[in-house]
Amino acid sequence: MVVPERGVDVALTVEPGQTLALSGANGAGKSTVLSAVAGWLRPESGHARLGERALFDEHTWIPARRRNVGYLTQDPLLFPHLTAEANVAFGLRRAGVVSRAQRREVARNWLDRLGVGHLAGRRPHQLSGGQAQRTAIARVLASEPDLVLLDEPLAALDAQAVPQIRELLAEVLTGRTTVLVSHQAADLRALADVITTIPAPPPSA
Template sequence: MAKSVILHLESVSKQFSGTVTPAVQNVNLTLYQGDILGLLGPSGCGKTTLLRMIAGFEQPQSGIITINERVVAGLHDWMPPEKRDVGMVFQDYALFPHLTVAKNIAFGLHNSGKKSSTQINHQVTDALELVGLSGLESRYPHELSGGQQQRVALARALAPSPALVLLDEPLSNLDVQVRIRLRQELRDILKSAGASGIFVTHDQEEAMAISDQVAVMRSGRVEQFGTPEDIYTEPASHFVAEFVTQANFLPARRRGQVWETELGGFELTDNHLFCGKVDSLDEFDRIDLMIRQEDLILKHDEEGAVIIRDRQFLGREFRYCLQTESGKELIARTTPQVTLPIGIKVKVSIAEDNLRVFPAISGEHQTKSSQLVTIR
């Protein structure tokens, strides 16, 4: 059975007065019932502005926003936030310090229509049980941990059973270990409630862990939209590859049928090595090879051309900072079983099946034809 569309954005744009470029530019996306969408991108990319337009706190200058088959923003349409059937979890949680947990959760229910006290109490009890806070209804926000406050804010958003829940960097104020635990709890709670959700984050791992779909944003635009797996394995642009996969890029030059790099030569084919859709590798004289950090294989070799400049132990893996003869820095991640000291020379090989190719990003590396290629 096909899922129903819960949110649809068509050519949505927003530019603030006094700015040169739009904060959000021509965004199109669709979210289905029960799915969780992560808006991922660096600071200033427009993700929070987009969320606020969906919530109704900002008005788009062009485009159409539809929630649960109702147009809430368009050329001749505008619906205020309280009419959009949307729940909001703010970055600072925005809990009322003078109200108990139960009264914080009930606050939105008192304003959502004519309901009896018994109905409201039942909804508050259900929301507390959903987020695992039963028994804490009489506490005040200052008596709760940061993680508990976050769950109260989520319970308040979920209590009225909105069509859509919006979360603005909901885990950013928490300690790292608490964030890791709560991101799974957040996903579990939304799924248990059958809620559709959109959350803003600049944390790649967080977006991958929580989302069913990810929209990677850059300069107000959606650079790529897809599942976490698709975005990681098939990034659609240089930016997505760098920001999401934190990949290395290695310049390569054609020498007959071989592409030469500092780490050796590679025979590349159009079919399984090229990322995106282009006509042919024959259009290029120079390219950038995308190499994921986990695809670099290191072996101690005093004849090697790469030096281990630094090493970090991250528990489940080592992170090696490598320096090539030209001074280029590469990052490799290995299992803890691969232990190499700082300062030694290594031979670097690459898992070639996982290589991806992009047009060279620098102007000097591009041919005239390569500038016309569109990566989709």
Template structure:
């Protein structure tokens, strides 16, 4: 059941005329909302706007007391536009986007400054804890090329959450995995995302069943 709106919710309205996108939704803090609908309905466009990588024609997004953007008029500059790097948002897609020249441990440590974790020793300790949590203890010195697809996605999950995001965006995070690897990763996400505020884009019913507290259907 959807909770009443409060000043801790994520409240979103996005309009992008060129892409025929016009939708609004809210997510109670600590819950996961699944955006479902056909290709081209605006699901990924909405995530890009929330992440700060696409400016909508009109709309707004606010999480608790933080306004990510407020674009009241397509013909004028936004009233508010927070740069992506300041939004404290974690983004996970089907591509893990790990840095190939960094070790697994270094990949997870990347971005920890945003979570207020400074000093190499502290970051390394935190990264090792996350490696253990995603089932890859002892893999820290490996490079991404030495990992399977499922292992690389586990590292990507650890990297996203180790940065301490206030909001997590999931864009088909399991779509590139084979049918054998997906169930374990789905369960891992269900475990580690508890109490996080999450917007999930997926075409898979199993993802919705395992991860979502509520569903927003886009026609």
């Protein structure tokens, strides 16, 4: 894919069930790649396929809401007016979980799995950084996306929360097709099957 205004020109392949980590200097375009795959940014050229389905190419552009791609940004971006449970349940109707009771059950199960089920009724301002990130991870994975995108998922956490969340991610991402961006060597060792370095763009003239 090519995003010239951001100096990005990359070609990547992720095997099913594999976690591919993108490393590189600040400004190399790692987050830009994730935004394009997620459908938040439209590249000038190039293509991306998810299985047999084109996400974008010269003739096709599937909007983000129809890609079945789960995107966890550096900040949790939880809806402030919704409880943790409602945040996780929010995208489940689009994922085909029609019944409200089923959505609540799926959301609660994922919150339990992430260790924050007891906080299901709290709103984001009542959660610590680690608790909010666990909730955000649950929201991304609850809809069973075909592809998971993680942009520095541990960068905003307190140092004491990082090892536990890293271990949890290693567990829940097993067998899931994932693209991870991280500057931390410990994250790459714990989470990545393959590491690709994106070179920094050439300096502007």
